[in-house]
Amino acid sequence: MARHPQEYVILGFLMPGQKHGYEIHRDFSSRLAPFWHAGMSHIYTLLKRLEATGQVRSEKQIQHTRPPRRIYSITQKGREEFLEWLCKPVREIRDLRLQFPAKLFLMKFLDLSDPAELIAKQVRVCQVELTSNKKQYDLCGDDFGRLVYQFRIHQIEAILAWLEVCKTHGQNAASENQRLRKEKHERS
Amino acid sequence: MARHPQEYVILGFLMPGQKHGYEIHRDFSSRLAPFWHAGMSHIYTLLKRLEATGQVRSEKQIQHTRPPRRIYSITQKGREEFLEWLCKPVREIRDLRLQFPAKLFLMKFLDLSDPAELIAKQVRVCQVELTSNKKQYDLCGDDFGRLVYQFRIHQIEAILAWLEVCKTHGQNAASENQRLRKEKHERS
DNA sequence: GGCCGCATGTAATCTGTTACATGATTCT
DNA sequence: AGAATCATGTAACAGATTACATGCGGCC
Numbered sequence: 232m233a234r235h236p237q238e239y240v241i242l243g244f245l246m247p248g249q250k251h252g253y254e255i256h257r258d259f260s261s262r263l264a265p266f267w268h269a270g271m272s273h274i275y276t277l278l279k280r281l282e283a284t285g286q287v288r289s290e291k292q293i294q295h296t297r298p299p300r301r302i303y304s305i306t307q308k309g310r311e312e313f314l315e316w317l318c319k320p321v322r323e324i325r326d327l328r329l330q331f332p333a334k335l336f337l338m339k340f341l342d343l344s345d346p347a348e349l350i351a352k353q354v355r356v357c358q359v360e361l362t363s364n365k366k367q368y369d370l371c372g373d374d375f376g377r378l379v380y381q382f383r384i385h386q387i388e389a390i391l392a393w394l395e396v397c398k399t400h401g402q403n404a405a406s407e408n409q410r411l412r413k414e415k416h417e418r419s
Numbered sequence: 420m421a422r423h424p425q426e427y428v429i430l431g432f433l434m435p436g437q438k439h440g441y442e443i444h445r446d447f448s449s450r451l452a453p454f455w456h457a458g459m460s461h462i463y464t465l466l467k468r469l470e471a472t473g474q475v476r477s478e479k480q481i482q483h484t485r486p487p488r489r490i491y492s493i494t495q496k497g498r499e500e501f502l503e504w505l506c507k508p509v510r511e512i513r514d515l516r517l518q519f520p521a522k523l524f525l526m527k528f529l530d531l532s533d534p535a536e537l538i539a540k541q542v543r544v545c546q547v548e549l550t551s552n553k554k555q556y557d558l559c560g561d562d563f564g565r566l567v568y569q570f571r572i573h574q575i576e577a578i579l580a581w582l583e584v585c586k587t588h589g590q591n592a593a594s595e596n597q598r599l600r601k602e603k604h605e606r607s
Numbered sequence: 608g609g610c611c612g613c614a615t616g617t618a619a620t621c622t623g624t625t626a627c628a629t630g631a632t633t634c635t
Numbered sequence: 636a637g638a639a640t641c642a643t644g645t646a647a648c649a650g651a652t653t654a655c656a657t658g659c660g661g662c663c
Contacts, residue, residue: 235623253642266567273624275644300642325513332566339562374527374588378520379454381584389577396569400562423651441614461652463616486614486659611662619654626647634639 236330237269238277242286242305242313243337249304251292252278262336267329278303286312318344320353324360324383327353327390335397347398354394361387422500424518425457426465430474430493430501431525437492439480440466450524455517466491474500506532508541512548512571515541515578523585538585545582549575 237259244250244258256274259267269277281287286309292300305313317338321331331353338346361384368380425447432438432446444462447455457465469475474497480488493501505526509519519541526534549572556568 251642252644253640262561263563266564270625271642272626272644275642276624279644294642301644328567328570332563332570335566336563373450375451375520375524376454378523378585378588379516382516382520382578382581385577385581385584386574389573390570393570393573396573397566400566439614440616441612458653459614460616460654463614464652467616482614484660486657488614489616609663611660613659613661615657617654617656619652621652622650624647624649626645628645629643630641632639632641635637 235277235280236326236333237267237273238281238286239313239316240267240333240337241274241277241281242309243317243341245287245303245305246310246313246341246343249302251300251302253300255303262340263333267333281309285309314344318349318352320349320356322356324386324390335400350394350397354391357387357391357394361391423465423468424514424521425455425461426469426474427501427504428455428521428525429462429465429469430497431505431529433475433491433493434498434501434529434531437490439488439490441488443491450528451521455521469497473497502532506537506540508537508544510544512574512578523588535586538582542579542582545575545579549579 240259240263241255244255250258252275253271255278256269256271259269259274263269278287278289282289282303285306287303288306289301289303292302294300317334321327334349335346338344338349364380364383364387368377368384371377371380428447428451429443432443438446440463441459443466444457444459447457447462451457466475466477470477470491474494475491476494477489477491480490482488505522509515522537523534526532526537552568552571552575556565556572559565559568
């Protein structure tokens with residue numbers, strides 16, 4: 232049921248149109264490395280899984296001069312799952328480190344959906360989490376537990392501050408997108 | 420080479436004297452759960468590994484009325500490795516959530532070593548990490564990377580604030596230990 | 608009689624990742 | 636000739652955790 236998070240990124244890279252594995256790996260390395268690493272063979276493994284569960288479809292393409300490629304395209308099902316993932320805030324704190332920035336990146340990259348909205352949703356999720364942890368901290372009897380709760384509380388507060396930073400990044404991104412669209416419009 | 424972090428906790432519980440697996444699991448559950456979970460069979464698996472690499476030694480004990488037990492005791496090698504682990508700050512940020520509080524807990528529980536010293540070392544490690552991340556942030560070209568670095572910077576700053584909280588906890592613990600020692604002394 | 612606590616352990620599974628096998632072309 | 640780029644894919648491995656098998660004794 233649970234997908235490997237990099238599978239969603241792959242779906243994201245397939246959103247603009249069909250690509251082969253090697254190309255997806257190139258996208259991955261040039262855009263997300265060195266923060267998020269994915270080996271070549273890993274990409275192929277994930278593509279196989281995505282095909283087996285119907286998010287992508289592939290077609291063998293024989294080339295005259297180059298080795299044959301397998302061209303992947305995203306299916307309707309894949310598109311839906313990707314967009315659902317893209318717009319949904321992450322539940323686990325640990326996913327804020329890579330998955331969440333990846334969502335923001337893909338929104339900007341694909342010029343899809345509204346980053347500000349995602350950030351706002353994520354802020355709400357974190358605030359709920361913060362309140363819950365503070366409550367549990369108050370009820371907690373032992374030292375070890377209190378330390379762990381304190382840790383979480385500090386961490387979530389830091390994340391809320393960081394999400395404010397994300398907002399300004401998002402604005403820059405939005406204005407940059409506007410600028411790019413404007414330029415494109417003027418050229419046409 | 421790399422040990423499972425819970426193996427060190429097991430070694431810690433074996434420091435005061437020999438125990439059997441079931442008992443270690445009870446310690447684990449009563450002291451560290453629900454923050455750090457370890458299943459029964461997991462404990463047995465880890466004990467097997469610890470014996471294979473010489474940190475613990477075991478002896479079968481046949482009981483008349485109860486099922487036979489396997490009594491584990493820590494070896495000199497195990498003691499050394501445990502103390503080395505106990506006094507060393509963690510390198511990875513993610514280990515601060517559970518492994519580091521566990522070290523503080525065990526120091527207090529076993530009345531070994533100086534928590535304040537460990538905290539001070541950890542502060543230094545985090546400060547180095549913070550400086551390095553700030554430097555890399557400045558050099559970083561892409562938006563995704565900057566977001567990730569910002570995340571790390573916020574996180575480490577939160578941890579440094581949390582380590583200050585740990586200091587006061589540590590002081591409480593120290594004074595509590597003194598109180599306990601005093602009481603013990605008065606009783607004798 | 609049935610469930611809970613005591614007590615152990617193996618085998619399987621799951622998940623993620625990498626080593627390796629293959630082979631053509633193009634650049635130096 | 637040798638290295639780099641293009642291109643794919645399988646099989647294996649490693650690490651962590653859990654399902655399940657086993658069985659006694661005491662309590663209700």
